Amino acid sequence: MPSPTTQTSKDVLNNNFEVDYVIDYRFATTGKVEAEAKFIKLIKALHQVGLSTEVRNSDNCAVLIFVKVASDNHLKAEVYRSRVQDWLYGVRATAPEKELDNHLKQEPITDAERLRLVYMLITKPAEEGGAGITPKTGDWHGIESIFALHDHAFNKTWIKDLTSKTFLDAKDLTEIRNRFGEKIAFYFSFLQSYFMALTFPAIFGFSAWILLGSYSPIYAIVNAFWCIGFTEYWKKQETDLAVQWGVRGVSKIQRENPHFKHESLITDPITGENIKIYSPFKRLARQLLQIPFALATGIILGTLIATCFGIEIFITEVYNGPFKAYLAFLPTVILTVLMPTLSALLTDFASKLTDLENYETTDAREAAMVRKVFVLNFITSYMPIFLTAFVYIPFAQILVPHLDIFQLTVRPFAEDTKQMTTPKAGFKINPNRLKKQVIYFTVTAQVVGFALEVIAPYFKRQVFQKVKSVKANQAARRGGSAAPVTVDHPEESDFLTRVRTESELGIYDVSSDLREMVIQFGYLSLFSVVWPLTACSFLINNWIELRGDALKIAIETQRPVPWRADSIGPWIDALSFLTWLGSLTSAALVYLFSGEDGGPAGNPETIKGWGLLLAMFFSEHIYLLVRLGVKTALSKIDSPGLQKERSERFLVRKQYIEAAKGYDAAEAAAASGNGQGGKISRSTLEDEARNSTLTGHGTPAKRFWGRQRGQDDTISMGRQYISKAAPNETKKEK
């Protein structure tokens, strides 16, 4: 029985019948003989690595295999091994204590640690001591998922607790870490820090909205400084949390990528370790494909967005015929239909590209994927506003007449061509368009996005259940049975129903939640100068977001595997990039739109190119300087994590020095040299001098060092020299 850490967790473990993981094995599309053979193989593989199993029936051609660690000692040994490995790779500062039970009393096994290690036991390749089970691949094709069971009692109190407080404290975050692992805890920490930091721009933005209005240079500067401050603060905070949670540098050693293909296996001549080699140059060459990918993505999505943008402008501002109100929705419809399809296709392609880059660890693979996903999201999220601010408003008078090419979208409805032609003179841009768009993206889209996050999974579940029952019916028609085979034991019945429901849930993806927040930060950094209330909207949104995400984890998805992480990964680079870009866009927006006339109004001739560029140039370089300053200043300030690390290092040192008492010989020798120079050196040197006389005066060096025996000789000789050469004391020294 795994040693439970707290009373609460004990109750719930009992509630869950001490089950660590459930393997959902499905055979609706597999023949009977094959299904049985694969099942036997699975059970044997699990027992091989010291796991106990129980099997229960599930609906629709599936069985549920319940897994727990067979013996408590086995779990303890796994924990110990993992902690020693952490220490060897420098993740932990101190080696775990050699007395195992003592050690576990000091650092109890958390839920997250136990679940992670059991999951590793199930999925690690055989040569590393695992069962090598990868769901949905190869022999394990029938395994739909491997999931841990929710701790419902904890989830209930957790959600209740979260909704009753405004800010999470360190204890709450540690609790999340102990339950759901560092990766999810990092997301919540980030969200929490971001939420707290948002209070400043929310208050300042509200004041600026009242006092300064839009496009205020003061707001832009303060906002940029806040962005720098927050980004740099989080970088520091991230490292600090990683140290406190004992996961610093863990991303380097975590999980080998199961799809990694090595070119050659070499044995290190020094260490004898087997190393899987994949040429870094080859990978670099493949990584270069990201550049054409980013360009292609930009062109494809950019064209789509620009086209819809053009059609919209054409219909709302040029077209003057019937159905105008309805036709205005046309671009939205096109976008809604095409964008998700294109995005999905491109994401899929990005994933293939990332696989081609062939990373050693899943963390490296994920980081590479995040970079590509960011490019995609960057284009879809910010491009419409970029088009309005830097194409439509400055160049509308030149470009709009060319929008006549979109006549074909309205031809069927127009009564005459005049309705579809730009007026020769007097076309006026819509000056509110930019602000409206920013408000749409920072308020409406956030609300819609949140609603989708919570409602979509519900429908998804419904659809999947339908699909599954169809599949099962097919199997039934081929001779199987769709109804449960045996009736559940009454004692287990509730439990099994719950497990069957959980088996149908989706998988929680922390990366997409992080992406959402980073993209949101981008609106603040890039465009909030247009509408200073942006941060207020985000502040409210994020309070709900955090609770919604907790609810999603607790109810909408399976309990996530508690992976470790030492940071929020490459999203931090995205934050830095957005802050940087913000220094450029904000300067440009302020330069273009501030002042009495409210912007170029579609006429590019009113813009002074060198002025715009100079504003951006200065803004960017001030940004870079301030960032350097903030970075330097923050690096000087101590933090609890760094203090912890230092003191741990010192303890190691102390232990070592105590263990090294054996050097007393060398130390004593040193001490003898350290003593009152006179007596000791005199006697030894006299011996040496006597020896040198015996062997014919020794070397010149021996004779040189033999002339003054010990410090007394040196002193008396020196005094002679000095008294002869030094000036008499004609004056007393002061």
Add this chain to the structure above:
Amino acid sequence: MPSPTTQTSKDVLNNNFEVDYVIDYRFATTGKVEAEAKFIKLIKALHQVGLSTEVRNSDNCAVLIFVKVASDNHLKAEVYRSRVQDWLYGVRATAPEKELDNHLKQEPITDAERLRLVYMLITKPAEEGGAGITPKTGDWHGIESIFALHDHAFNKTWIKDLTSKTFLDAKDLTEIRNRFGEKIAFYFSFLQSYFMALTFPAIFGFSAWILLGSYSPIYAIVNAFWCIGFTEYWKKQETDLAVQWGVRGVSKIQRENPHFKHESLITDPITGENIKIYSPFKRLARQLLQIPFALATGIILGTLIATCFGIEIFITEVYNGPFKAYLAFLPTVILTVLMPTLSALLTDFASKLTDLENYETTDAREAAMVRKVFVLNFITSYMPIFLTAFVYIPFAQILVPHLDIFQLTVRPFAEDTKQMTTPKAGFKINPNRLKKQVIYFTVTAQVVGFALEVIAPYFKRQVFQKVKSVKANQAARRGGSAAPVTVDHPEESDFLTRVRTESELGIYDVSSDLREMVIQFGYLSLFSVVWPLTACSFLINNWIELRGDALKIAIETQRPVPWRADSIGPWIDALSFLTWLGSLTSAALVYLFSGEDGGPAGNPETIKGWGLLLAMFFSEHIYLLVRLGVKTALSKIDSPGLQKERSERFLVRKQYIEAAKGYDAAEAAAASGNGQGGKISRSTLEDEARNSTLTGHGTPAKRFWGRQRGQDDTISMGRQYISKAAPNETKKEK
């Protein structure tokens, strides 16, 4: 007797009578009684820490105290302690072996290590086990210098060896490291890498000079890429060398700054270690003084340079009276007189400012000083060219008429005011001025600088000897004696003469040599597009420079204390900064001066502001992108240093795992769980089941896990479920 590492060093040690350090104690300005008291205190302090001493007379009211470590074991213990400390602070990957003599056989003590440790013994504060002797301060006011003796035999072969080869190899650099310490070895490595890297821009620059001429955008791009490549390569190389030499991170632990003043002394509650605290906020506040300092420096030196520049333009291009040829030297004279004085004053002020910032270690203090010195040198070195390129040539027609204010410099010589007035129309700028200036700074100034480096110390020595003899004569007049008091022992006479000469030599400052190279790199990065032959000049210059510096160390200066270092320090930031700035200046120079008309010729109206800014903007961002790419690519490539570190870590791991064989109990428990699941879990579970029967069926969890006993039960149960639910094999699987 210290254990000599090689045969050569043994010979020379004998030659130097095994002397480690010589302390030059002077008392020309001290009274006899005080001089004797201080002398006695000095000798006692030295013996206290296990050093042997001999005293000999020197000229002009001075004695020379010869110091060596009293016992070989004492030295060994010091070496061992220092290496253990390195390991504890993470500088070494492996702990030194516990068997001392074995360990020293594997890693012999180098000359540099011995000299460093002895120097530390002499200078470390008493509470850290040293004699606490700081030359020229407090009680040690009479100590002029503490210096090691040159190994003349080695120096001779070294210089000979250097002059006979074009490139230094790794062995040469390791030799320098073993003799003069890592700090100087880093300088030579840098110089060597820079020299080798220069071959590319030298060849390319020569071709560009022939084929493309000045201001070629192609040259500018290639040059910028080379600068990025070299800077990033060196960063990697630097880390690699630090790992190979076992000094990575050494700058953090090296030497406490003797002038550090702590605010409070706190005892760490966890570690019990005494920590000297100085508030980082206070330091930060003081560091902010650097900004007004940089501004003031800019204004003071800038005004001086701009004034001389204005006078020069006025005399050479406006003034038309007698003595023009002689008056043209006036600004040079002003600069030559005022600049060194101002620079010295400002450097002194910078040094005071750095002391005020109150750093814990000498390395941190030095780094802070380097930053300030770079600002000074940046202004004095590049400002004249900046003025020509970006003020004189674009704006001359507007500015030159205002130069009439400099009439007073030539008034005594002019025959009438017409000679001193700008012609109303038709003033033509000197289009060759920029190129001439660049050639001056990159050829003439380099040659002059080198000559000064070699000749100046000679004169300095002459002057100092004069001063000293005057002082001694003063002392003599007060009753002392200037002539040597006793005649040297004939066996030592040559040796003592040599030591007396060495005691008069200057101290080698590696930082100023590095500065010279970094400033040189700046000309290449910032302005070489004006004159593509720049790199050729530097290539030739640096071949000589490296040998000249070696000669300087060997002959012109005292043997330097072999300090350690893990990099070239903040100079690397200076290189990055210059490369960055180069991307801006090169773009601006190319935009302004390329093309048929050869630049704006003094008329700013011919310049398109937005074009210039756009060129700079693009250039800078391409630079940043390329730098990111190069950095990423380089970080992917393995290097010998990193390999060494990895394999050392692995060995530690292996040792630990072997030492941890004591965990067999836990391992065995795990292994039992790992065995053939069936039998073992069956027996244990049967026991458990029996127990649960005895205690009334146990918990629900126990009953749940008891239903299927071992894998065979699970398998047979699962087969039942599957055979009932699964589809019949209507088709054979493929």
